[in-house]
Amino acid sequence: MKKLLRSRNTGLIVVLLILLAAAKILTPTLFTKFMLINTLQNNAIYALLAVGEFVVILTGGIDISIASQLAFVGIICTKISCANPGVPGIVFFIFSILLGALCGALNGFLVGYLHMVPMICTLGTMYIYRGLAFLVSGGEWWFAAKYVDSYRWWAIGKVFGIPMLVWWVVLIMIVIGIFLGFTAPGRRIYAIGTSRESSAVAGIKEPKVTFYAFTICGAMAGLAGMLNTANYAIGYYGMAESFEMTAIAICVLGGTAITGGKGRMDGVALGVIIMAVINSFISMIPGMSVWQKALQGGIIIVAVAINYFTERSAERQALRERGALI
Amino acid sequence: MSEYVLELKDVVKTFGGVRALNGVHFQLKKGEIHALMGENGAGKSTFIKVITGVHQPDSGTMLLEGERVTFRNTEDSAKEGIAAIYQHVTSFPDLTVTENIFMGQEIKNKFGFYDWGAMRKKAKELIGPLSSEIDVNKPMGTLSVAAQQLVEIAKALSRDARILIMDEPTASLTRNECLQLYRIAKDLRDKGVSIIFITHRFEDMYELASRVTVFRDSTYVGTWDVDGITNQALVKAMVGRELTAMYPEKTAKIGDVVLEVDDISKEGYFKNVSFNVRRGEILALTGLVGAGRTEVCQNIYGIMTPDSGHIRLEGKEVHIKSPIDALALGIGLLPENRQTEGLVNELPIYQNVSSSTMKQFVKGGQLDVAAEMENAITLCKKIQLKANDITAPPSSLSGGNQQKVVVAKMLSAEQKVLIMDEPTKGIDVGAKYSIYEIMNDLACRGYAIIMVSSEMPEVLGVADRIVVMKAGRVTAEFDDVKSTTQEMILEASLKERSATA
Numbered sequence: 075m076k077k078l079l080r081s082r083n084t085g086l087i088v089v090l091l092i093l094l095a096a097a098k099i100l101t102p103t104l105f106t107k108f109m110l111i112n113t114l115q116n117n118a119i120y121a122l123l124a125v126g127e128f129v130v131i132l133t134g135g136i137d138i139s140i141a142s143q144l145a146f147v148g149i150i151c152t153k154i155s156c157a158n159p160g161v162p163g164i165v166f167f168i169f170s171i172l173l174g175a176l177c178g179a180l181n182g183f184l185v186g187y188l189h190m191v192p193m194i195c196t197l198g199t200m201y202i203y204r205g206l207a208f209l210v211s212g213g214e215w216w217f218a219a220k221y222v223d224s225y226r227w228w229a230i231g232k233v234f235g236i237p238m239l240v241w242w243v244v245l246i247m248i249v250i251g252i253f254l255g256f257t258a259p260g261r262r263i264y265a266i267g268t269s270r271e272s273s274a275v276a277g278i279k280e281p282k283v284t285f286y287a288f289t290i291c292g293a294m295a296g297l298a299g300m301l302n303t304a305n306y307a308i309g310y311y312g313m314a315e316s317f318e319m320t321a322i323a324i325c326v327l328g329g330t331a332i333t334g335g336k337g338r339m340d341g342v343a344l345g346v347i348i349m350a351v352i353n354s355f356i357s358m359i360p361g362m363s364v365w366q367k368a369l370q371g372g373i374i375i376v377a378v379a380i381n382y383f384t385e386r387s388a389e390r391q392a393l394r395e396r397g398a399l400i
Numbered sequence: 401m402s403e404y405v406l407e408l409k410d411v412v413k414t415f416g417g418v419r420a421l422n423g424v425h426f427q428l429k430k431g432e433i434h435a436l437m438g439e440n441g442a443g444k445s446t447f448i449k450v451i452t453g454v455h456q457p458d459s460g461t462m463l464l465e466g467e468r469v470t471f472r473n474t475e476d477s478a479k480e481g482i483a484a485i486y487q488h489v490t491s492f493p494d495l496t497v498t499e500n501i502f503m504g505q506e507i508k509n510k511f512g513f514y515d516w517g518a519m520r521k522k523a524k525e526l527i528g529p530l531s532s533e534i535d536v537n538k539p540m541g542t543l544s545v546a547a548q549q550l551v552e553i554a555k556a557l558s559r560d561a562r563i564l565i566m567d568e569p570t571a572s573l574t575r576n577e578c579l580q581l582y583r584i585a586k587d588l589r590d591k592g593v594s595i596i597f598i599t600h601r602f603e604d605m606y607e608l609a610s611r612v613t614v615f616r617d618s619t620y621v622g623t624w625d626v627d628g629i630t631n632q633a634l635v636k637a638m639v640g641r642e643l644t645a646m647y648p649e650k651t652a653k654i655g656d657v658v659l660e661v662d663d664i665s666k667e668g669y670f671k672n673v674s675f676n677v678r679r680g681e682i683l684a685l686t687g688l689v690g691a692g693r694t695e696v697c698q699n700i701y702g703i704m705t706p707d708s709g710h711i712r713l714e715g716k717e718v719h720i721k722s723p724i725d726a727l728a729l730g731i732g733l734l735p736e737n738r739q740t741e742g743l744v745n746e747l748p749i750y751q752n753v754s755s756s757t758m759k760q761f762v763k764g765g766q767l768d769v770a771a772e773m774e775n776a777i778t779l780c781k782k783i784q785l786k787a788n789d790i791t792a793p794p795s796s797l798s799g800g801n802q803q804k805v806v807v808a809k810m811l812s813a814e815q816k817v818l819i820m821d822e823p824t825k826g827i828d829v830g831a832k833y834s835i836y837e838i839m840n841d842l843a844c845r846g847y848a849i850i851m852v853s854s855e856m857p858e859v860l861g862v863a864d865r866i867v868v869m870k871a872g873r874v875t876a877e878f879d880d881v882k883s884t885t886q887e888m889i890l891e892a893s894l895k896e897r898s899a900t901a
Contacts, residue, residue: 256516261514264494268495269492275454276474276504277474278503335494335495
């Protein structure tokens with residue numbers, strides 16, 4: 075019980091309930107099945123990006139090129155699909171993951187093996203991938219009429235009344251969650267984020283771990299690229315601009331330490347839901363839509379403050395247990 | 401079958417032209433505790449890293465049970481049953497004790513996933529005999545240094561280590577924790593584990609080791625049986641010259657009271673602490689680690705402010721709200737962690753020296769770098785800093801010389817009171833002596849010095865007066881150091897008080 079009270083996620087759930095209650099009181103028609111599913115669907119892309127970003131942040135790095143990767147992969151999938159309407163969607167589904175992984179692998183190589191600073195390295199590749207997206211698209215826009223149903227099904231097709239896009243998010247969160255919690259390569263990600271020096275002594279190859287963390291992140295971004303075009307049936311080189319910031323915000327909101335080594339997948343899931351509530355419901359409350367961005371920012375600041383204070387109290391607790399305090 | 405479980409011959413290791421190891425030898429018998437001693441920078445740490453495969457030697461041979469081996473990485477040495485517990489605990493503070501123990505050799509279920517349940521159970525089995533108080537589900541960072549070392553030992557045991565290397569394990573342990581560690585080390589030895597024990601403390605060596613090897617300036621000096629060696633001979637082997645005394649002669653004249661701490665308390669840290677320190681006096685504040693000594697100093701220096709009580713400087717009551725106030729009044733503090741709190745490793749030595757007095761060197765809105773450097777050179781000379789280049793970062797210096805830079809930094813501004821928190825922690829015999837000389841010199845110049853120290857010989861050798869703390873309270877004050885013994889201090893630092901938690 076004590077543990078439950080001290081858990082940060084409990085706090086997040088309380089925040090979520092307050093937000094939902096406020097939304098419910100202000101716009102009673104909000105909680106229809108349609109609205110809920112719609113909200114999840116609209117925020118699923120953020121969720122995919124956030125999962126990838128989460129993996130990189132755990133290593134102590136950051137990837138700000140994910141939205142550009144999304145656009146690049148999304149444009150290529152769109153272009154090929156429109157030129158060859160007969161190719162089944164699953165081909166693009168797999169292709170997008172592989173191409174995204176390749177984009178991420180480049181980041182991983184530069185950061186892991188050439189020891190570039192993640193922020194600066196991915197700032198560079200952010201422009202590169204966005205530029206490539208422009209190059210491939212030739213500035214062209216693709217609209218609904220050009221997308222074939224077999225392509226779109228991978229996002230908007232429904233199983234048990236829930237869109238595929240949402241299913242993918244659930245599946246990926248579970249798979250990556252198990253990967254991070256229960257496999258050696260996954261735990262290595264936490265290890266290098268916690269202490270690079272100790273990792274080196276323990277024989278963990280930090281470049282390799284960094285490399286595959288960025289590769290996973292890229293795979294998520296690539297998949298998000300294909301699914302984003304399939305979901306909205308629109309493709310252009312400037313799509314999803316600045317989505318990486320939302321992804322980072324979700325991670326922080328979910329309690330991930332930006333310095334690496336600390337964070338949980340359930341926290342990220344909660345972060346996604348809270349962000350979705352702010353994005354969708356609050357903007358629907360009459361008069362509140364203009365406040366959406368500011369509210370989003372405010373909540374992030376509050377989340378960081380909470381992270382800081384829980385950290386501080388944990389440290390004090392640790393000191394007390396060490397017997398340094400009386 | 402060789403007599404030695406591990407033998408190294410003529411090992412050479414260079415780092416970009418610098419010889420870190422210059423043809424060193426080492427022989428470890430099965431089931432012995434072998435002390436490895438030497439000044440900082442003598443090459444002990446590099447030597448350990450060669451044994452564990454972190455570094456590869458340029459030349460020389462390593463024999464394990466008489467057979468030649470080469471280790472490319474730590475995995476290779478771990479496979480052969482060699483485990484090391486490094487000086488700066490190399491654990492993962494955010495990960496649990498369990499995960500730390502099994503890092504690199506996790507227990508997996510038949511699907512290849514981590515079996516957390518089995519790991520926790522095994523971790524408990526390993527930790528149990530060492531300590532009953534360690535919760536294997538807690539993050540490593542929440543444990544005391546001593547407990548973290550026990551976890552590292554458990555980790556070594558989980559790998560069936562037959563050679564265990566401990567790099568200055570007692571450096572930050574309290575007396576009781578040391579005794580516990582001695583017990584465990586002897587236990588392991590009796591079970592046939594061979595232990596290489598690196599230490600600066602003679603006490604450790606006498607207590608544990610049967611033989612001792614000394615390195616100096618990257619070279620091998622010799623190996624002796626502990627039974628047949630004297631302190632003096634060892635010091636000479638380590639320093640290369642005879643140190644006639646461990647502590648310099650005290651020459652300062654003791655004057656009036658400069659700083660008076662009157663009944664100060666800080667909730668959760670210490671209660672009703674009173675003492676004073678005079679001009680030219682070295683006051684030792686001692687007791688066990690965690691007794692609240694550092695916190696008292698932090699309250700005097702304004703890092704924290706006491707809840708109640710008075711602090712008087714030269715008879716006038718002062719209210720110190722921050723280190724800036726303290727420095728303005730002439731109170732300086734040398735923090736215990738020189739690496740993290742005392743020095744900025746990204747800046748050159750001379751800028752470190754002037755970092756808290758930068759304003760002095762600003763002329764017309766511009767920093768007078770020449771004056772800044774000149775000041776640093778003067779101060780560095782005064783403290784006999786051994787540095788080739790004061791524009792190099794402090795990390796280029798040995799531990800002892802780094803500490804001197806911190807001292808120089810404090811001297812950059814005129815002070816009345818200087819608080820030195822564990823000024824000789826982790827530095828070698830030779831460097832210790834010169835720190836004592838500096839302290840003595842400062843005292844002669846009228847400084848009042850408060851020295852926080854856990855090392856009793858140092859306290860007895862350096863201080864003019866001794867204040868002992870236990871669990872946040874002052875339990876004893878000894879004015880006549882000459883007639884004070886280690887036992888008396890120890891008794892005071894263990895004294896039970898009904899009111900303490």
